[in-house]
Amino acid sequence: MPMTKTLYAAYAGHLSAALDALEQAGVLPAGLPRTNVTVEPPRDTSHGDLATNAAMVLAKGSGTNPRALAEALVAELVKVPGITSAEIAGPGFINLRLADGAWIDELRAIAALGADYGRSNLGGGSTVNVEYVSANPTGPMHMGHCRGAVVGDALATLLEWSGHKVIREYYVNDAGAQVDVLARSAHVRYREALGETVGEIPEGLYPGEYLIPAGLALAAEFGDKYAAAPESEWLVLFRTRAVAAMLAMIKDDLALLGIHHDLFSSEAELQAARKPEEAEKWLRAQDLVYDGQLEAPKGKTIEDWEPVELPLFRSTKFGDDQDRPIKKSSGEWTYFGADLAYHFQKAQSADALVDIWGADHAGTVKRIKAAVAAMTGAKGKPTPFEVKLVQMVQLMKGGQPFKMSKRSGNFVTLADVVEMVGKDVVRFTMLTRKPDAQMDFDFDKVVEASKDNPVFYVQYAHARIRSNLRKGAEAGIAPSDEHLDLLGAEEMELLKVAAQFPRLVESAAVAREPHRIAFYLYDLAGAFHSFYNVGNDRPEKRFIVIQDQAVTSARLFLAAQIGQLVRNGLAILGVEAVEEM
Incomplete structure (x- = not known):
């Protein structure tokens, strides 16, 4: 991978x-840690192009005050080619201004790296396991799974862009x-396939029509x-066949969103291999599991509650509010134990491990x-582990809750939604808010051609760019970096937004927050549209000025690189850029 x-x-x-x-020079003692030193855009762009907190971070360790250290640091920074000024702000922040040439060099770097601009080796090849979706294999994917699926998949790609190896896993x-219950539901559909009139599906079983094909397959394989x-005689067999059928359906549904996992790990296989027993034995040896009794439920009286001795994990040692059972009184493993x-x-x-869970699982984090x-830290440093919670999505149409799907029986399937609005609209929309924030998915709004629809706004920027490149070609003018010195202040402002992409990718990867890419793309599209609209009132600022081919070639070069950045950002999100709208 090319690196610049x-x-x-x-x-x-x-x-x-x-x-x-x-x-x-002895102004700073050697070896002061610089981990928290940053170089980033200032909050107020009028203050400059870059800002650093170095003097604020290092002053205490150097035995001086931040402003004095900042003055010494400014004297060094003004020697750097490309820095036109270095000013101290407040108690010791330093704002830097760069020559236009520095930004133009970055524009050429975007062109040189192309589809790889924004990639880095930040992760150093370390492996991150990202587990996402992990829905029970009891039916098709529904929109309750969709947001977590998209967030997890985009995060996996984001981590790959940042130099990690990624394992995409489904548990x-x-x-x-x-x-x-699934096996019993499939048995009803099996009898139905043999010609029996089964009537209404019994309460407690899965009523969706999606099990009809499974019933037909079972009838074809086993007759009556x-x-x-x-x-x-049939529960285990039908369970195995039905789970396999549901997993095939789930994989097909996820494929509609462009999602493909590397690994499907089976809880049943894990238990058959006696992995929970091995874990319990190991934890007992570390005195992290003991036999004890749970406290009675607080705040209410349960008449038939009796204290039962269970194997309990000492989770209070690690910040939990009570120790947790790893087995039920029946001897079965709890969800936690498995x-x-x-x-x-x-x-x-x-x-490192990252799990993407629905917000309803917050209590188990x-x-x-x-x-x-406990288990990974016993022989050294614990394996970093994060859980990202994803809120449910409220489906709307015309301002009203969307009706249920017939195929599922009681929910809207992912396939239904993708068929209605398309993969790219679904994926981008799911990343237009922080995952832990509530979201309304309005079928009318997500296809609306307006600035208020981020999907349209970003795609329209790319389509506009492609249109201008085609018009330039028709006029015989190609993008060129020969006259980039002709770009003015407005173009520089657009370029400064573009140049933030690599650092934004890295910061989003560190925070495990792929929605930051969607937010950035909206800002980049906004900057592009703003510049584009200047040409409506000032014809000399249009991308194509036929009478000035040098300026036109430079602006088309800039436009082409903005288009490349939109494609790169959308690639992280798993969305394809459109050529025209």
Whole structure:
């Protein structure tokens, strides 16, 4: 992968060299940690092009005050080619202004790197396991799963752009009571396929029509062998076949969104391999599991509640509010007990773990993080583990809640939504708000041609750029970097927004927040549209000025690179850029 030091990284390097010079001069003691030193755009762009907090961060360790250190640092920074001024603000922040040539060099870097502009080796090749979706294999994907699926997939791509190796994993919950219900539901559809009139699906079973194909397949494979047979003869068999059918359906549904996992891990296989028992044995040896009794439920009286001795994990040692059982009184593993073993297994092949969960699982975050910290930290540093919570999506149309799907029985399927508005609209829209914020998905709004619709606004910017490049070609004018010195102040402002992309990708990856890319693309599109609209009132500012081919070639070169950035950002989000609208 081609790597070039982009503008923010280059000036971070210049700052580091200036700090080295102060160390050599004895102004700074050697070896002061610089981890928290930043080079970033100032909050107010009128203050300059770049800002650094170096003097604020390093002053205490150097035994001086921030402003005095800033003055010494400014004396070094003004020596750097490309820096036209360095000014101290407030108690010791330093604002830098750059020559236009520095930004033009970055424009050429965008052109040189093309589809790789924004990639970095920040992750150093470390492996991150991102587990997302992990819906129960009991039916098709619905819109309750969609947001987490998109967030997880975009995060995985974002981490790859930042130099990580990524394992995309789906944890199949195929060992709980819900898959027995699935098997019984499939048996009803199996009998129906054999010609029996089954009537209304019994309460407690899955009523959706999506199980009809599974019933037909079972009838074709087994005939009437299990039609009247006792449940004990067919439950495990039908469970296996039905889960396989549902997983195939889930994979097809996810493929509609362009989502493909590297690994599908089975809870049933995990338990068959006795991994939870191994985890329990290991935890007991570390005195992290003991046999004890749960406290009675607080705030209410349950008449038939009796204290039962259970194996409890000492999650209070890791910040949880009470110790948690890893087994039920029946001897079955709790969800927590199975998850504990599963995460320990994942940590064997990854340097860091990220789980994308629905917000309804918020109550289990503390305990599973405690378990992972305990199990991976016993022989050294714990494996970094984060849980990102995703809120549900409220489906709307015309300002009213959207009606249910017939195919599912009681929910709107992902396939229904993709068919209505398309993959790209769904994916981008799911990233237009922070995942932990509530979201309304209005079928009318997401296809609206207005600035208020981020999907349209970003795609329209790319389509406008492609249109201007085509018009330039028709006029015999190609994008060229030969006359970039003719670009003016308005073009520079657009370029400054563009140059933030690499640092934005890195910061989004560190924060595990892919929605930042969508936010950036909206800002970039806004900057582009603003410049474009200047030409409506000032014809000399249009991208194509036929009578001035030098300026036109330079502006088309700028436009082409903005278009490249839109494509790069959309690629991280899993969205295709449109050529025309």
